[in-house]
Amino acid sequence: MEKYMEEYKRWCESDEFDEETKMELLNIKGDEKEIEDRFYKELEFGTAGLRGIIGAGTNRMNKYTVGRATQGLANYILAQGTSKKGVAISYDSRIMSKEFSEQTALILNANGIKTYLFENLRPVPELSFAVRELKCTAGIMITASHNPPKYNGYKVYWDDGSQIVAPRDVEIIENVKNVKNFTEIKMIDRKTAEDKGLFNIIGKEMDDKYLGKLESLVLNPEIVKEEGKNLKVVYTPLHGTGNTIAERLLKEIGIQNLYVVPEQKEPDGKFPTVDYPNPEDPKAFKLALELAKKVDADVVLATDPDADRLGVFAKDSVSGEYMSYTGNMSALLIAEYRISQMKQKGMLPDKGMIIKTIVSSNLTDAIAENYNLKLFEVLTGFKNIGAIMRKAEETNSNQYVFGFEESYGCLIGDYARDKDGIAAVMALCEAACFAKSEGKTLWDMMNDIYEKYGYYMETQVAIIREGSEGAKEIQEMMTKTRNKEVKKIGDLKVLEFKDVYEDYVKNMINGEVTKTGLPKSNVLYYELENNSWCCVRPSGTEPKIKLYMGVKGKNEEEAKKKLEVLKSAMVKVVTE
8 A cells, every 4th residue: 555545544544633634534535646645745844834735634734734833843942941932923814824823822832832822814024023022932924925725834933033044944844843643732722821821812002013113114204194195006915914904004104095905805715806816916916907097096006915025016107007016126116215215314324235035136236236235145035034134133244224035025124024015015105105206106216227227127937847746857857957067048158157055156257166155955046148147946835946037138128038038048948
């Protein structure tokens, strides 16, 4: 009998599992493909925590896999001796999020660890803020971010409000792996936990502190109050957590004409109006853009279910069209606006720093150079930006000004250690008000940036390979690409090749070999001539291999052409 079949049988028969779980599994009896997919591996507690399809089985998100992860984390916290500091817990609108969050709190309580559970769903950035505000040892967010409705997940944060990084992530993973049986998971009922002072609810008081912090970061409050009377904003939380905060925040800073998409305003884990609640996907904006045309909005904004990422459309007054922003564009518009204003007001620190991920736009480099900011480049994942912030704070070396990743996430201040879609909504509305005060639009502001620095353009391609076979194929593609001596991609010379996994950098002009200085990760990076670049990596959360690339052109047309040629050439490098 195959190992996955043995495990399926055990789940159907063992006293470890409840009747509901057994019934679900008996319903798929005879469906070998489904049984294999649910049991061919354990849902891995990776460096970002858990993420998977909801359902019974070892390769699924359910109360047993969540319980095991929580017991492993509890064991780690107890070994650190920080259980009294407590753990903050939040959750999004997904199916089972509320149940998983309460279960997580009670398992920690059963281990003598104090918890602070939000009274209702709240965004990721507020959880990151709360960890710092309450001086907790850790934080947990139950979310699968922008994944389709059938997914849920479990993100772990440490005491600085950042997602766990090396070596702590590896140590926690080991503790989770060491929980061999579900019977090791400790439990306590809620009343007992409350009586012992272990189970605590937080809510409005944390909202007030978080909102107060964000509002203090507005650089031109008078302009926002004045132009906020005229600016028209359409916003959608895409059935997620965003509107628990966003509507109140925008009204408080002075945005008077705010239209929240009514069909998407209420939290709903089925995400009934979108296939995929992802602000990177233009289809997710369908209802928002319809409303925008109806009310003649200036700006259209969407946050993902856990509200750490923001998608943007802005009206071009010349064509009357709503123009889409990539994650690079919206983040760097916020960066240029805020940094230029900070400089003008004498607020820019002497040792200021800007942080980007390895797959983000080279326009960042130009902005950093222009304002004399130190640029840090890190691996994909905002936790790596958080790690630089932590080190700078501890050593008092550089002061954080801005950080972002191309996947639609940025952070405008050091009050949290994760990307903040709510703060980005606020910052974009402020920038739009400022543009209005100068007789411009947000789209004009973007074009001014290109005029100033050059036309930078980026794109990405995802090659999807699902299931156990797909995982092998992705691995093979990475290995094959890694071992190729690539001297040209399309008509562009490779100047430098980085293999981050092997900690290897080769100068393709003089053959010199050095180290990357980055943590070990399955990433290949090609620096090309003419300010172009490509990067290849497997996704850590989805069954795909991702190709990122960027170019610089004299104008939009030239940049588009260059990018198309580079995209085709790069796909060939990886797939042929």
